[in-house]
Amino acid sequence: MxxxxxxxxxxxxxxxxxxxxxxxxxxxxxxVLRPSPGHDLVMATDTLVSGRHFPADMTAxxxxxxxxxVNLSDLAAxxxxxxxCLLSLTLPEADERWLAGFADGFYALADETGVxxxxxxxxxxxxxxxxxxxxxxxxNKALRRSGACPGDRxxxxxxxxxxxxxxxQWQQGVHQGDAVERLCRPLxxxxxxxxxxxxxSACIDVSDGVLADLGHLLDxxxxxxxxxxxxxxxxxxxxxxxxxxxxxxLQCHGGDDYLLLFTLPPVFNxxxxxxxxGRVAAQPGIRLHDGxxxxxxxxxxxxxxxxxxxDG
Amino acid sequence: MxxxxxxxxxxxxxxxxxxxxxxxxxxxxxxVLRPSPGHDLVMATDTLVSGRHFPADMTAxxxxxxxxxVNLSDLAAxxxxxxxCLLSLTLPEADERWLAGFADGFYALADETGVxxxxxxxxxxxxxxxxxxxxxxxxNKALRRSGACPGDRxxxxxxxxxxxxxxxQWQQGVHQGDAVERLCRPLxxxxxxxxxxxxxSACIDVSDGVLADLGHLLDxxxxxxxxxxxxxxxxxxxxxxxxxxxxxxLQCHGGDDYLLLFTLPPVFNxxxxxxxxGRVAAQPGIRLHDGxxxxxxxxxxxxxxxxxxxDG
Numbered sequence: 001m002x003x004x005x006x007x008x009x010x011x012x013x014x015x016x017x018x019x020x021x022x023x024x025x026x027x028x029x030x031x032v033l034r035p036s037p038g039h040d041l042v043m044a045t046d047t048l049v050s051g052r053h054f055p056a057d058m059t060a061x062x063x064x065x066x067x068x069x070v071n072l073s074d075l076a077a078x079x080x081x082x083x084x085c086l087l088s089l090t091l092p093e094a095d096e097r098w099l100a101g102f103a104d105g106f107y108a109l110a111d112e113t114g115v116x117x118x119x120x121x122x123x124x125x126x127x128x129x130x131x132x133x134x135x136x137x138x139x140n141k142a143l144r145r146s147g148a149c150p151g152d153r154x155x156x157x158x159x160x161x162x163x164x165x166x167x168x169q170w171q172q173g174v175h176q177g178d179a180v181e182r183l184c185r186p187l188x189x190x191x192x193x194x195x196x197x198x199x200x201s202a203c204i205d206v207s208d209g210v211l212a213d214l215g216h217l218l219d220x221x222x223x224x225x226x227x228x229x230x231x232x233x234x235x236x237x238x239x240x241x242x243x244x245x246x247x248x249x250l251q252c253h254g255g256d257d258y259l260l261l262f263t264l265p266p267v268f269n270x271x272x273x274x275x276x277x278g279r280v281a282a283q284p285g286i287r288l289h290d291g292x293x294x295x296x297x298x299x300x301x302x303x304x305x306x307x308x309x310x311d312g
Numbered sequence: 313m314x315x316x317x318x319x320x321x322x323x324x325x326x327x328x329x330x331x332x333x334x335x336x337x338x339x340x341x342x343x344v345l346r347p348s349p350g351h352d353l354v355m356a357t358d359t360l361v362s363g364r365h366f367p368a369d370m371t372a373x374x375x376x377x378x379x380x381x382v383n384l385s386d387l388a389a390x391x392x393x394x395x396x397c398l399l400s401l402t403l404p405e406a407d408e409r410w411l412a413g414f415a416d417g418f419y420a421l422a423d424e425t426g427v428x429x430x431x432x433x434x435x436x437x438x439x440x441x442x443x444x445x446x447x448x449x450x451x452n453k454a455l456r457r458s459g460a461c462p463g464d465r466x467x468x469x470x471x472x473x474x475x476x477x478x479x480x481q482w483q484q485g486v487h488q489g490d491a492v493e494r495l496c497r498p499l500x501x502x503x504x505x506x507x508x509x510x511x512x513s514a515c516i517d518v519s520d521g522v523l524a525d526l527g528h529l530l531d532x533x534x535x536x537x538x539x540x541x542x543x544x545x546x547x548x549x550x551x552x553x554x555x556x557x558x559x560x561x562l563q564c565h566g567g568d569d570y571l572l573l574f575t576l577p578p579v580f581n582x583x584x585x586x587x588x589x590g591r592v593a594a595q596p597g598i599r600l601h602d603g604x605x606x607x608x609x610x611x612x613x614x615x616x617x618x619x620x621x622x623d624g
Contacts, residue, residue: 001550023352024456028532029389029516030356035347040335043430043442044342049437077341086357088400088442089461100516118355121442125361129435130400130442132357144336144342204341221337224594 006094007122010103010271011087019116031118033084039136044074049129055170058100062184064105067129069186072113073258076193077205079143080135082113107192113190140278141197145220145261148186149204150282152263154226155270157189161211161247164254169288177197179238195271196262203262209253210277211298212288213261218280223265225285226276230296249299252288313343315601318406319434322415323399325339329538331428333395339373343430356386365534367482372410374496376417379441381498382519384425385570388505389457392447394425399432400442427503431607453509453582455574457532460514462594465576466538467582469501471548472522473559476566496572507583515574521565522589523574523598523610530592533575540590542608561611 012026019025024032033039048067057067070086075082087106091099110117115133166183174180189205196203204217208225218224233251235244242250263280270276278289288296324338347353360379360428361574362368370378380397387394401417402527403411422429427445478495486492508515516529523593530536545563547556554562575592582588600608 023452025453028457029386030354030392030445030454032390033353034354034451035353037349041345041347041353041395042342042576043345043398043444043446045400045431045442046433047400047435049402049435052436052456074341078344080342084355086355088357088359088443090359090361090440108501119357119613123359123361126438128402130359130435132355132398132444133342137344139346140335142342144334145340155619161328232363244520263594 006096006099009119010099011117013107022116022118024112025116025118026120029088031084031086033118037134038139040139040142042075042078042135042137042142043132044071044082045130045132046071047128047130053249058184060101061105062225063129064102065109065185068106068115069110069188070258071131071133072115073191073205073207074188075135076188076190077143077203077260078137078205079137079141079193079197080137081194082115082133082135084118084134085110085115085299086132087117089120089122090125090128091122091312092125092127094232109211113188113215118214137197137241142234143193143196143200143203145202145217146203146222148217148221148224148263148280149265150151150224150280152201152280153270154214154228154277154280155194155262155274156210156277157260157274158233158257158258159275160206160259161251161254162238163237163256163258164250165238167256168250183256186256188258189260192260192271196260199264199268200262201265203223203260206257206259206267208259209255210261211252214286217261217263223284225281225283226278226287227290228286230288231274232277234275245299253300270312314491318408318411320497322411323429325419325429330382334428334430337428338432339431340622343396343398344431345446345551348448350451352451352454353388354387354392354449354454357442358386359442361441370496370565372413373560374415375441376414377497379443380421381500382419382570383443383445384421384427384500384502385498385517385519387445387447388500388502389454389455389515389572390447390449390513391505392445392449393506394427394445394502396430396446397417397422397427399429399443401432402437402440403434403435405438405441405577425500449509455512457499457514457529458534459515459578460529460533460536460575460592462536462592464552464577464592465582466526466540466589466592467574467576467586468518468589469504469572469586471546471587472518472569473545473563473566474550475568475570476550476562477550479568495568500567500570501572504572504583508572510587511576511580512574513540513577515572516569518569519567519571520541521567522573523564526598529573529575530598535596537593537595538590538599539593540598541598542600542602544587544589546587557611564610565612582584582619
């Protein structure tokens with residue numbers, strides 16, 4: 001089977017119209033799509049390069065899942081419901097087994113989240129995956145990074161740092177377990193994102209780490225600051241064996257969680273399953289306090305990810 | 313200036329709302345876009361890998377122009393008017409001069425065609441450019457590859473083979489002139505595409521070569537064939553010095569022209585500036601005839617581009 005047929009075989013599952021809004025799917029010069037009246041479109045793209053955004057020895061299934069997940073997470077952060085995606089795959093060779101595994105992982109998450117693959121491109125080169133996702137929100141209802149106000153609660157859709165722990169384990173040769181699962185198969189918080197549309201004042205998904213992404217949100221909200229409480233970062237069983245300082249470093253700086261980080265006006269309670277990390281402050285800078293309100297030094301230090309343009 | 317600031321500096325020109333349908337541009341987790349009522353969206357993506365889809369020594373300006381052009385050409389082939397795009401740039405290093413040149417070429421064509429860059433992603437890796445374009449057509453008016461009928465004229469938006477000639481010259485060390493310009497700065501035929509919406513029965517853009525792309529169109533139209541006339545492939549001054557056979561090989565098999573290839577029911581005349589290559593036939597296969605109707609052998613042979621998924 002030649003390469004052209006392989007691609008056709010593995011990436012045409014959503015080819016036919018029938019998915020919501022798909023007038024014409026894979027197979028022409030472009031896809032033709034019909035948006036719902038009264039809705040805004042939300043579009044994002046992320047590229048994942050082998051060895052940089054995922055371990056080179058990650059399974060094809062997990063690469064397929066994860067590549068789609070990190071893109072859907074951007075839609076979740078906007079409160080959007082996913083509709084369609086395009087896949088640009090750069091492959092060193094057409095390896096049928098690899099393609100089959102990648103497609104299985106990709107479609108497993110696509111089917112779970114209702115997003116249809118409507119087009120793409122496959123080229124020869126070093127392994128890299130670029131996905132573009134399109135979702136929709138009722139007009140003017142997209143969540144943004146801007147909009148946080150002093151006094152807002154700072155909340156998160158789960159425990160940060162577990163994916164970073166998974167990466168550490170992976171690098172130590174441990175390729176299974178709950179933490180590794182967090183790294184390999186992040187679950188974009190689409191349901192939470194839709195719920196937050198009516199309550200959150202600002203939202204971002206955590207890809208670069210809590211402090212870095214909270215910094216982006218506070219900057220976008222007009223240069224605000226934050227007071228975080230150390231007990232906002234829970235010591236879950238996954239972190240057993242780590243010192244508090246090691247755990248906090250992972251939880252403050254570790255990326256790859258793809259959990260939503262959002263701010264809530266004081267009038268709203270935090271949604272079930274979410275953590276409260278602290279409060280937005282008028283004074284710039286991010287500070288960490290212990291249970292008595294005493295200032296703790298922030299673990300480690302932030303850094304600029306080259307991979308972050310801040311809008312993907 | 314760090315890498316993050318460089319990217320912000322060079323790719324935020326369309327960041328603010330103000331372009332048609334842009335509610336929120338570069339700078340959040342995703343862009344927010346408002347489609348026009350009564351229109352279908354048309355979406356495509358193409359990846360260009362250095363040394364594979366453009367010469368590694370092409371100027372940054374031309375890489376920027378060309379990467380956008382080949383994507384817009386997919387919209388032209390659907391009869392769509394471009395609205396928005398996302399840019400995923402994989403770079404070996406953050407070279408300010410290169411980025412400035414790339415951005416100049418990219419925005420030169422973006423401004424000429426009215427498409428707004430609303431988001432993207434930049435990562436470290438070997439040089440590769442992925443662009444996603446979104447355009448719109450009045451509902452149900454997109455041109456497709458299917459729809460050709462026996463007896464339809466086969467037309468083309470200009471002379472094929474000139475970009476392939478440019479590539480040959482480039483590889484011989486000639487880096488300027490009209491043919492090289494065709495290769496480096498293809499002009500997507502967006503105006504022609506919109507005109508064809510009301511007349512063409514099928515349309516595709518020529519990226520893989522006339523015979524290969526005509527084959528895709530005929531296959532999509534139900535396994536039809538074509539009778540081409542050799543005088544449909546004109547001997548323009550650019551081809552001076554080539555034998556007829558060399559020229560025809562470039563014109564039949566050379567890719568990269570990004571001209572529209574389309575079929576017209578006999579009742580319509582071919583649009584100004586377009587060539588007529590021949591007629592669609594019920595009998596499968598593509599045949600080439602001389603002025604007396606005698607069969608000529610087709611020059612060279614076709615091949616499968618790995619880069620073509622057939623839908624990008």
